[in-house]
Amino acid sequence: MKLISKSLVVAVSLPVLLTACQSTGDEARITAQDLQHHNWELTQVNGHDIVKNERLKTPYLEIGEKMIANGNAGCNNFFGQAELKDNKFRIEKMGKTMKMCIGDIMDTEQAVSQTLQGWSDITLTKDSLVLKNDVHTLTFKLADYMN
Numbered sequence: 001m002k003l004i005s006k007s008l009v010v011a012v013s014l015p016v017l018l019t020a021c022q023s024t025g026d027e028a029r030i031t032a033q034d035l036q037h038h039n040w041e042l043t044q045v046n047g048h049d050i051v052k053n054e055r056l057k058t059p060y061l062e063i064g065e066k067m068i069a070n071g072n073a074g075c076n077n078f079f080g081q082a083e084l085k086d087n088k089f090r091i092e093k094m095g096k097t098m099k100m101c102i103g104d105i106m107d108t109e110q111a112v113s114q115t116l117q118g119w120s121d122i123t124l125t126k127d128s129l130v131l132k133n134d135v136h137t138l139t140f141k142l143a144d145y146m147n
Contacts, residue, residue: 032067035067035082035089035129036063037063037065038144039061039143039144040060040062040063040141041059041142041143042058042061042139043139043140045138050108055105057074059071059072059112060140061116063082067082068081069094073108073116074105074108074112075105075106075108076109076113077097079094079096080095084122088120089122090117090118090120091117111135111138112138115138116131120132120138126142127142128140129142
């Protein structure tokens with residue numbers, strides 16, 4: 001009788017334990033350490049490729065020690081304190097230069113600035129970073145060795 005009850009407990013407990021160890025389907029929690037000390041080059045805005053030319057500096061985002069962020073939004077440089085909370089990202093109190101941007105460069109500039117200043121869902125893979133909010137989706141590729 002004892003052997004049967006122990007076997008029954010193991011048989012019932014094992015699936016429960018295995019289920020508890022499985023992922024719930026939620027994305028892994030992104031940490032500051034995952035983002036720090038990396039450079040990210042913008043490749044797409046709202047699914048459209050960034051077209052490089054002599055007027056458009058390649059937009060990028062660099063996240064350094066203590067989540068200090070800086071980069072270029074296409075025309076103007078920016079800087080600020082990056083924040084990460086519940087897989088959402090923003091740059092708080094973002095400062096930036098105020099050069100005049102022309103045409104489609106201004107569209108890129110505004111999309112990057114608006115997305116970085118507000119909370120956006122963040123998705124991180126080995127070589128890409130995606131920031132998405134209700135208005136824009138920014139797709140970056142890892143570019144740690146930028147020139």
